[in-house]
């Protein structure tokens with residue numbers, strides 16, 4: 001900052017995070033191909049049809065309690081009521097039971113309530129012998145009966161296309177009668193990390209070498225039932241090999257994600273190579289910190305996202321931009337990051353210009369319930385160990401240069 005300016009001089013020429021995201025989403029067309037899977041094999045996949053209930057839920061009037069089904073018309077004035085027990089209905093029975101006037105039926109939870117019976121008594125409220133019950137409180141009409149269709153009428157929408165089939169969705173689909181469902185085919189994603197300095201964890205490091213952390217971070221981020229992942233491994237900063245790997249990945253994938261080589265150094269080949277193989281770049285630089293050099297674009301049907309090499313930058317750009325494009329491409333209804341409100345536990349000073357996602361730790365809770373945030377090191381884009389110790393990211397607006405202790409900020413908790 002030789003000129004004494006507290007702002008990032010180049011930031012005006014970069015795209016805002018919001019504009020970059022808008023451009024990216026426009027380039028991330030959802031895949032169209034679908035497949036039909038048995039419900040039991042669809043767990044974790046992306047639903048590709050709007051689903052309605054095919055049955056009434058519940059399908060028939062049934063008892064919510066273990067007890068006795070009665071007809072209110074059989075009851076006298078009280079205060080003591082007494083009925084004989086004329087039979088027994090269990091879950092799975094047809095419910096075509098009849099009983100002479102003045103009698104009750106033993107009934108179990110989930111059993112169909114036979115015609116004309118209009119209340120169920122919990123067994124705890126009755127004095128019962130093997131063939132008679134006595135009770136003192138007159139049941140209300142419909143008591144402890146779950147009515148056919150009261151949960152959901154047949155034909156009512158239950159799930160919309162674009163949701164991930166998790167445990168709750170699987171249960172809803174099963175109870176609505178779906179033995180099989182239409183899901184989007186898996187998204188074909190290829191990843192590779194660029195850099196001649198990269199060694200695999202477990203190997204010995206030579207001079208100038210570092211362990212490849214981005215590869216394992218991406219593998220963990222992309223470990224999803226709706227992704228078919230190809231890990232093309234680490235690739236040296238050799239333009240000939242990089243071009244070949246990138247081109248092959250574009251031919252065979254819906255989405256390619258790389259790390260490194262997107263900045264302006266002599267060995268930062270990705271933007272040039274992507275253009276050389278016929279790619280059209282949508283975004284080159286974004287006014288965000290970390291992660292200013294992030295690029296994405298398309299070649300044919302393939303969407304390419306080039307994340308910066310610095311591990312924290314790669315993680316943040318993935319969370320804020322990359323993952324959003326991927327969700328859309330996979331047919332998923334997007335879940336944008338949802339910040340919560342937090343306050344600063346200490347004052348903040350920084351260079352304005354880029355929207356910043358600063359790793360923070362939660363340091364107590366303010367009296368109003370908002371977490372108090374302690375800022376981690378101001379220069380952190382390469383400090384991957386710090387990311388594992390952070391509780392989340394504080395979002396600092398682009399134009400902000402300083403904030404006092406106690407100031408409110410958006411907080412993206414991990």
Ligand SMILES: Nc1nc2c(c(=O)[nH]1)N[C@H]1C(S)=C(S)[C@@H](COP(=O)(O)OP(=O)(O)OC[C@H]3O[C@@H](n4cnc5c(N)ncnc54)[C@H](O)[C@@H]3O)O[C@H]1N2
Nearest residue numbers: 193195211212213214215260261262263268308309310313
């Ligand atoms: N003159 C300029 N230089 C740089 C700029 C700039 O605007 N002008 N931007 C800086 C910023 S900000 C970032 S972020 C980096 C991004 O650069 P690249 O995406 O080209 O990444 P590399 O140069 O390949 O690597 C950066 C850094 O990260 C390490 N790295 C790379 N891959 C991995 C990996 N898989 N696992 C762990 N660490 C990795 C690499 O060794 C470098 O230290 O550019 C700045 N420069």
Ligand code: MOO
Nearest residue numbers: 290291292313381
């Ligand atoms: O954007 Mo770089 O990611 O600031 O280190």
